[in-house]
Amino acid sequence: MFGTTHSPRPRGLRRSIPIAAAGLGFVLLLAGCTTSSSTDDDTSSVLTVGIASLSDADSLDPAEATTTGGYVISRQVFDTLTEFGPDGNWTPQLATAVEPGDTADVWTVTLADDATWSDGDPVTADDVVATVKRWFAEELPPSGSLPFIDPDQVEAVDEHTVKFTLLYPTVTFPEAFTSPTTAIVPADFDPAKPIGSGPFVLSDNDPGVQLTFTANKDYFRGAPGVDELDVVSFADATSAASALTAGQIDVDASVDPTIVDVIDGTTGYSVFDYGTSGTLTWVMNTQQAPFDDPVVRQALRLAVDRQQLIDQVYNGYGTLGNDVFNPYDPMYDADLPQREYDPEAAKAMLEAAGYTLPLAVKLVGTDNQPTSERQNEVLVQQAAAAGFDIQYEFVDSATFYGDAYGTYPLSLSFWGFLGIFDQAAFTITATAPYNSSHWTDPEYDALFDQAIQTVDDTERKDLVAQMQTIEYDSGPYIVPMFLDALVGLSDDVSGATAYPNSDGAFGYNFRILSLG
């Protein structure tokens, strides 16, 4: 239904600017460098996926994955208990059922009885218990995103049943196990030689350059569509797109919206496009002037021309946002009126509140997504018409997420791919670890606490509507639009499916793809 504990740390950490030697001539050289790889040379089918980009920090231990490559490895080699499926709802994956008691404080997980590790041993309840205990014993990242779990209260009832007795009741339990960081590993897991239950086995790893996977023919949900999967790193979107249309790769995992037409216009290639809950969201710091004043927050919301933003930055590929998160969550309140661009009203609000225009505001951004800088530039331009004088400062991502994170008056963060409750628990409630807006609202927190304990869907949806109304009227986030996933495909590739609530092309579920 909602929310995953995806990356519990700000997403921009996954991208950093290469501080390369630079010069004017250097500009022209960049476009052409690609890594070549051959496709099927015998009867076995090899799918080659280009990705921007792998790094030598890609973790083989799913619990410590923080990079694109780490998530790719986790999704191929391991399974999570649940996943966000093609309809955006959570579905069982390694589990066949995840069921609450009457009050959502006891959850029973039933495992698939035919799942095996790649060494042939069956996946058992003991492995799940060991995986969860390991997160807490070693203080791995999932332990921070699962505050309701008491590692001492996780028990194997029988070989395929695990009972979780939670510290407090929460309906977010099933979604919390969709994140690739929460993949289940064997009880005797050795990160140096990762053995998983997933659709592929990692057969070769050239860190930062290429990952090679071999199909797990005995995968319990059916063998993947190809015999071998090669994931090749590209420095940027342009070089990956060139490699696709040159026939060097079969899949370009993320196409820049401005070059979609080039790929679509090349015979034999097309772009698979689907909407997601991912969003680049402006965060207003409510501890500092001027955004400590809700009037200024509302004025800036009116100063964003969302459709123009989608058209100019995203070439039309995106859906309108309404300052609340995740339209793919069944709890999403679609009845809130769509916020429209109204710079005159924004100006009038600011003047009525006694501000002298233009109102100077500092915006800090980094390249946490390829389109981040463009989005910030558009805001500077649009908000000027509403009386805002925004000074945009670009910093590199290590600096952005460093000590100063949370002190910026206005900044752009990459969020989404989380259910409404997890998004709130990470970024909105008073105790949220990544609430860099420092916004607090006791009424909101009370509604949140009540909603996560409410098992009845209708009742819970009503509570969420009240939460989202508060965010819409006085919250700290501007959610201007939702990103489309744009995946470049050779016509030989079939099986493409939307995964709207998962980060990455098809949520990095490359097992669904076939060749020919």
Added chain:
Amino acid sequence: MTSLDVPDITTPIHDRHTGSLLRAMLVDPRAWAGAVAVVAVVVVTLLGPLIAPTPPGEFVARAYAAPAPGLPLGADNLGRDVLSRVLVGGGAFLVEGLIAAALGIGVGVVLGMLIGISGRRTAGFLLFLSDSVMVIPQILLVLIILAAFGANPVTLTVSVALAQIAYTARVVNAATQGVVTEDYFRAARASGAGRAGLLFREVLPNIIGVVLVEFGVRLSVCFVALASLSYLGFSSGAVSWGAMIHENQGGITLQPLAVFAPVIMIAVFLLGMNLVRDALARAVAGRSAR
């Protein structure tokens, strides 16, 4: 970075023909070619904002739209008019480069002259310091400063200026060495002239040719540094040729003009600057050969 033969300037000030440098350059066709290129770019920069067809931030087409009637150079990465941005984008770029070079040269010249007239031990220590700075690649030095203080017009200009000081100081020190052994300098020193008087009345007028050539070198280096920084994403946020290259590189296959137009402006300006500077260097060398 740039190596330069330091002319041996030993001519005392009362022998100098102040107009000789200019006269030598006026008959040098390469100086003319350079001057025309530089002036052309400066004129575009000055008049550009007045004749730009649309405000540079306005969205007029889709991203990377090809050239079309009314959109002669096409659109950039956000669908803004490339022509208007080229016309407006020179000001910030030229001003930042000019100030950075002037600042770097100013400090470097004073430091270089001070080293030149200092005692052996002080000079040795200061030269060691400046050599230590020079072993750090210039762009890296600037990136470290920007990472610490953030990129805005002031930090950009100052950090690029700082990176020039050690180089200028080295060159100026070498030129000063040629002056301090001259009788007129020794006489001035013996007559009790203060340090400032020695530097600005005796040394500087006699190395002014070297300083001008060095200024030309540093100007080019500063512009390349600013363009490189913009390319890496560190720009002051203003519309700027350097930033345009960075912004539009993702669409170079779709809309090459969005990258080439600012590259051509920068290239013409830098080529012109180099021609003028080389002519100046020849004039200085010619004069001292007389």
